Amino acid sequence: MGSWMKMIKELTIRPKGERQIRKSPAYSFDEDLKKPLSGQTVKEILSKSSDVVFREFFLQGKDRIPCMLAAVDGLVDKNLLDQFILTPLMVDLARHPELTQVTLSNVVDKTLQSLLPGLEIKKISKMREAVDAILSGDSVIFFGNLTEAIVVGARGWANRGVAEPITESIVKGPREGFSETLRINTSLLRRKIKHPSLRIISLKLGDMTNTDLVITYIEKIASPDIVSEVLKRLSKIKMDAMLGNGYIEEMIEDNPYSPFPQISFTERPDVLAGKLLEGKVGIIVDGTPIVLVVPAILTQFLNVNEDYYQRAMVAILSRFVRYVGAFMAIVAPSVYIAVTTFHQEIIPTDLLMSISAGRQGVPFPALLEALTMTVVLEILQEAGLRLPKPIGQTIGIVGALIIGEAAVTAGLVSPLMVIIIGLTAVASYAVPTFDLSLAVRLIRFPLMILAGVLGFFGVTVGLYVILIHLLGLRSFGVPYTSPIAPLRIRALLQDTFVRAPWWALKRRPQLMDVEDPRPNGKG
Amino acid sequence: MKTERGKGHKFILRLTIIACLLFLTGCWGKKEVEDLAPLLGVGFDQGEQPGTFLVTEQFARPKKDSSSGAEIEDRTFSVEASSVREAFEKFSEVAYRTPFMGSLKVIIIGEDFAKSGDFNNILDFFQRYAEFRRSMYLVLAKGKAQDILNLKLRSGLLPAMAIKSNIEGGDEISVFPTVRLGHYLTILGTKSTAPIFPVVESVKSREGVEYKEDGKDEAGEIRIHGAGVMHGDYLADYLTDEEAKGYMWLENDVIHRLINTVDLNENSVKFGGQVLKANTKYRVKVNNDKMEIQYQIKTSIAIDEILGPQKQLSGLEWVELVKQAEKDFAKVIEKECESSIKKERELGLDFLGIGRHIEQKNSAYWKTIKDQWEAEIADFPISLEVKVTIHHSGMSSSSASNSGGEGQE
Amino acid sequence: MERISSHQFVVLGSAVLMGTTFLPIASIVTEVAGRDGWMSVLPGFVVGIPYGLMVISLLEQYPRKNLLQISDIILGKWISKIIGVVYIFIMCYFGGLLLGQAGDIYQSSIMPLTPIGMFYLGGILLVFYLVKSGIEVFARFSEILFPLIIIALVLNIGLSIPRIEHGELLPILSEGIRPIIWAWLKVAPFAMEYILFLAGILTFLPTSKRELVQLKRGVWRTVFLVGFLNMLVVLIQILIFGPGETVRMVYGLLVLGKMVEISRTVAGVESVFLGAWLGALIIKAGAFFFTVTWGLETVFNLKGLKWNLGVGVIFMGIAFKFTRGPDLVMEIGLVDNYLILPFAAVWILTLWGISRWKGAGIS
Structure with a gap:
């Protein structure tokens, strides 16, 4: 184990070049933002947008102080504003004992301390803070021409609420999923891990979009190297827009040219919690229910969280099925090509006869036949993917049943080929992660060509090239193929191809440098 | 250190080169499965010229059946040649398909040929050429191997397949030895032991078994009965049942x-x-x-x-x-x-x-x-x-x- | 600096020691020792243990140095340069021959019509990719492949059991013990190939006290595991083919693969087994490629992509020189017996002896 730790430390994670995409031009309001804070300037900057509302009123204390509340219509909860800001300040204040002491010079502190109820409330003194706060959905109260203002958090906008995730459906287990709102997401996570060591660090990315995101991990479990690496890579991102997880994903990946996903994602708080407890780091981006989890290893893309909710034996079986499915999805067509065009001796004679008979009159060589069919399959998948559900089903029926059947009857393809392609399609659905199944679909084509040219030799060479590629990949310093190679016996036996029963999961799977290998650490 | 972008270009370049290499050079040794003629049985008989022998090759010709299954048609040729390769050459001139040896089930040695000897030379091809497997069966024929392979069996099976299934069912009765090519070669290697082969013979009606004949006095069944002992290259004698x-x-x-x-x-x-x-x-x-x-x-x-x-x-x-x-x-x-x-x-x-x-x-x-x-x-x-x-x-x-x-x- | 763990050392070492020895070994030992040939296999591999331990003990004295650098210290600059040149020559030549073997195996057993150059090309591509990815990836590659190779080997042996002819192993020792000693000499070079690889990989091994103990244990494990597996391979071939046939067959295990039948339907799975054998060959050829690059780096200070490409071209050249199968088998035997065995035996023994003697002299 010691050598492993050393290895990790000695490995300098590949330095990322400064990847700057679409550098923002100097906008004129950059200048504005440098000005001292004042309600008037804010109004000048923002008044061109019709959704920003300014409500001007007076606070009647010792002095009569002109106040202005600025907020974005639609992002604030109007009831909250009325009830807890405007009403107290404008109406209720009349009876307030301290009101007589309020002057222009102490109005901000007095308001903070005793005039305004409400939880999220703070003082600011910078122009940028004010503008950001307003645009993020907070309300800002300006007092006269003071250079200080108060931010009141009364956000409330239309959101989807906590719904069941679509991408990771599950039979037995919790049903809640992340939504588009960052705070809801962090609260869901916090409800799973009620421990002070859960860290949630806020960042902002995107020069124009100003997107909030948080990095979350568990102190003492997550390797500080990985956490700092994540922070380093995120801080190097310079781009205008940050509209979803995919933007980040590609920017912080180790090897963007690899077809294999090196960052995993989840829509489920329980999964995220489990991963964090394994020592991983989550990146939650505002505006998307997809949470990125790093580092990722290959085998975890084939495991789903339902494995942990089912009994161990059942989980082992379904994992086995998934691994077999993934393997079949990669090699089935190429093995068919290799066997029928190069290595017929492997086919039992009776089967050879029926394959041969089935292919009588098929005008294409096996390679072309398989390639065409696979391309058709890809088209069908792509066509069905983005259509509304009812039409999608029609595509499936028309494509698979009618075209397939007709092609066989017309003698364009052999019946066995249809079976193979169908099998491949079904097998690739057994890959639980969408990203990985995309990689699988991509790999299939070169393998088929190799099989058509060099038979099993080609397939073997192709598979070995993929293997070497995988072995060379790292995700945030963790070898992609661990725990198989480099071998981590415990992790391999506990939670890779099999899932050991819970009582046997004595230690955290040490895929990476985990600081506190405490028993039963998984969520 | 190379930059990421440069690496990517190289990667694509490499892929292109490999792809070109593969496509420009074509496909070697590739045979579509429907172009193959699966060889099921080979028979050897004495040729008319000295130094030659009559090779009978039984190929199957799969045909598409109306009900999605496969029907096997018989294509049996006899060629006189002085080496097995020559026989295949002559066959290839007639047929339009590549002979596929991987499916060979049985080698039949005719009686006269076995008696005259020289068949170890013939067997060399079968143990040397990569497509053959050492698990195929060797049998002696009573009479000519050609006749056995040309039989039209009542079961509809090709004679080679029928012999194969008879041998494989032989465990049930254990009355004749099962000899695979590998076993035969091993026995030869011992030097002291004389090899033995099962004997296949055609059975006409009323020769032990009675059945309704299709043709006039033509055998419609086949059986394996007794064995033959070899002495060096030639057949010494038959063993009774x-x-x-x-x-x-x-x-x-x-x-x-x-x-x-x-x-x-x-x-x-x-x-x-x-x-x-x-x-x-x-x-x-x-x-x-x-x-x-x-x-x-x-x-x-x-x-x-x-x-x-x-x-x-x-x-x-x-x-x-x-x-x-x-x-x-x-x-x-x-x-x-x-x-x-x-x-x-x-x-x-x-x-x-x-x-x-x-x-x-x-x-x-x-x-x-x-x-x-x-x-x-x-x-x-x-x-x-x-x-x-x-x-x-x-x-x-x-x-x-x-x-x-x-x-x- | 890249490092490999002691576990990886065991697996990588086993994979290199194993290489494709299981293909020709039965024919080699049976030719000399007849049906007792299998007895000489394990002793032949065990020769690797004292030599392996010598190399590790040299590593203990001179940590983070490979054997060429150690020679430089012990024997002086010029002798070590000569040794280095011989070392590079042997490794390069043998590596090329191994690449040639890949072509020979594929062409003679399952794909007779494909140009042999394609097999060389596929092989060198993989080897080159491995070398480019570095020793760590190489170690991981063997970590994944070696178990697969063992599984394939065990399956091949296990599925052949129904073909066993009775009593082929008897009589035991009918010719006395002498042929076994000759056969033992034929096996010893296999162990020496491994030792020469060890000489190069030293720089990447961990050197803490605890790890050194594990490395030594690793040498034992490697040798016994591989020796035992190879013994099984020879045994099953003698049991099935008899000694006479075993000698005749160039790659007996491939023939065995052809004979495998699973419940009388699926036969001829050798093309699947060949995938595993290709992996074994790649690991071995890769190991030799690595040692050549290390040698070049140590002796001539040549490194980088250019030189790697050069080595690749030389490998291909050697392979193409031996497209005739019988020539290749012959040449591999010659290099094994008359280059690798004496060179490794003398070099390492001398180094170890002198370092011992010097160490004793100082203390």
Whole structure:
């Protein structure tokens, strides 16, 4: 184990070049933002947008102080504003004992301390803070021409609420999923891990979009190297827009040219919690229910969280099925090509006869036949993917049943080929992660060509090239193929191809440098 | 350090180069499966010219059936050639498909060809060429191999396939040896043992089995019966059915057997039964200064058929009868073995592999007699010990033939 | 600096020691020792243990140095340069021959019509990719492949059991012990190939006290595991083919693969087994490629992509020189017996002896 730790430390994670995409031009309001804070300037900057509302009123204390509340219509909860800001300040204040002491010079502190109820409330003194706060959905109260203002958090906008995730459906287990709102997401996570060591660090990315995101991990479990690496890579991102997880994903990946996903994602708080407890780091981006989890290893893309909710034996079986499915999805067509065009001796004679008979009159060589069919399959998948559900089903029926059947009857393809392609399609659905199944679909084509040219030799060479590629990949310093190679016996036996029963999961799977290998650490 | 972008370009470049290499050079050694003619059986007969032989090749031609299944058509050719490759060349001129050897099931050696010798040269092709497997079967034909392969069987099977399934079903009756190419080559390698082949023959109606013939006096069935012993390159003699059975016992090749004592004269009650398991061991021991090989055959038999007893037997009598059956079966087995041993002595050919057994157990002694072994066979002492255990006697303890009313208990 | 763990050392070492020895070994030992050939296999491999331990003990004295650098310290600059040149020559030549073997195996057994150059190309591509990815990836590659190779080997042996002819192993020792000693000499070079690889990989091994103990244990394990497996391979071939046939067959295990039948339907799975054998060959050729690059780096200070490409071209050249199968088998035997065995035996023994003697002299 010691050598492993050393290895990790000695490995300098590949330095990322400064990847700057679409550098923002100097906008004129950059200048504005440098000005001292004042309600008037804010109004000048923002008044061109019709959704920003300014409500001007007076606070009647010792002095009569002109106040202005600025907020974005639609992002604030109007009831909250009325009830807890405007009403107290404008109406209720009349009876307030301290009101007589309020002057222009102490109005901000007095308001903070005793005039305004409400939880999220703070003082600011910078122009940028004010503008950001307003645009993020907070309300800002300006007092006269003071250079200080108060931010009141009364956000409330239309959101989807906590719904069941679509991408990771599950039979037995919790049903809640992340939504588009960052705070809801962090609260869901916090409800799973009620421990002070859960860290949630806020960042902002995107020069124009100003997107909030948080990095979350568990102190003492997550390797500080990985956490700092994540922070380093995120801080190097310079781009205008940050509209979803995919933007980040590609920017912080180790090897963007690899077809294999090196960052995993989840829509489920329980999964995220489990991963964090394994020592991983989550990146939650505002505006998307997809949470990125790093580092990722290959085998975890084939495991789903339902494995942990089912009994161990059942989980082992379904994992086995998934691994077999993934393997079949990669090699089935190429093995068919290799066997029928190069290595017929492997086919039992009776089967050879029926394959041969089935292919009588098929005008294409096996390679072309398989390639065409696979391309058709890809088209069908792509066509069905983005259509509304009812039409999608029609595509499936028309494509698979009618075209397939007709092609066989017309003698364009052999019946066995249809079976193979169908099998491949079904097998690739057994890959639980969408990203990985995309990689699988991509790999299939070169393998088929190799099989058509060099038979099993080609397939073997192709598979070995993929293997070497995988072995060379790292995700945030963790070898992609661990725990198989480099071998981590415990992790391999506990939670890779099999899932050991819970009582046997004595230690955290040490895929990476985990600081506190405490028993039963998984969520 | 290279930049990421540069690396990406290189990667794409490399991919392109590989793709070009693959596509520009084409596809070698590629045969679509429907262009193959699967070879099922090969037969060898004596050619008319000296130094040539008649090669008969049986190919299958799969044809699409209306009901999605495959129908196999027969394409059998005979060519006279002086090497197997030449025969295939001549075949290829006629046919439009590539012969595919991987599916070869059986090699049939015609009687005249076997007698004239020289077939080890022919077999070389089959053990050398990569597509063949050593697991294919070798059989001798009574008569010409060509005739066997050209038979139109009533079962609709091609003769080569029929022979294959007969051999593979042979475990059930264990009356003929199963010889695969690999086994034959290994036996050749021992030098002292004479190879043995099963014999395949066509069966016309009323030659043991009767059936309704399709054509006039044409054989429609095929069977494997007896064996042939080779001496070096040529066929020395055939073994009769009984001798072949004895060989099976002595070689420990019996898996299941159907056996009966009908030919024994001593006892009025006859038994028929099935051998459930059999095991033959041999020992080489010194007996009066001379070496002796002793076979111990142990077998379990279930009685399926009892002929003769006229009355219901009491429990005690029943036990006696079963003991009698054990003795009778042992006698039958002994007789079979002895006939086989007798044949071995007559021929002076060690097809039972006794020499090899001696070498295994006592290699020092073997070295002294190795050179005159063929002469030694004639009087080398061989003893037999057969032990039969009757496991059960079927579903009833008496025969249906006993008349009613007598001795009902 | 890249490092490999002691576990990876065991697996990588086993994979290199194993290489494709299981293909020709039965024919080699049976030719000399007849049906007793199998007995010489394990002793032949065990020769690797004392030599392996010598190399590790040299590593203990001179940590983070490969054997050429150690020679430089012990024997002086010029002798070590000569040794280095011989070392590079042997490794390069043998590596090329191994690549040639890949072509020979594929062409003679399953794909007779494909140009042999394609097999060389595929092989060198993989080897080159491995070398480019570095020793760590190489170690991981063997970590994944070696178990697969063992599984394939065990399957091949296990599925062949129904074909066993009775009594082929008997009589035991009918020719006395002498042929076995000759056969033992034929096996010893296999162990020496491994030792020469060890000489190069030293720089990447961990050197803490605890790890050194594990490395030594690793050498034992490697040798016994591979020796035992190879013994099984020879045994099953003698049991099935008999000694006469075993000698005749160039790659007996491939023939065995052809004979495998699973419940009388699926036969001829050797093309699947060949995938595993290709992996074994790649690991071995890769190991030799690595040692050549290390040698070049140590002796001539040549490194980088250019030189790697050069080595690749030389490998291809050697392979193409031996497109005739019988020549290749012959040449591999010659290099094994008359270059690798004496060179490794003398070099390492001398180094170890002198370092011992010097160490004793100082203390």
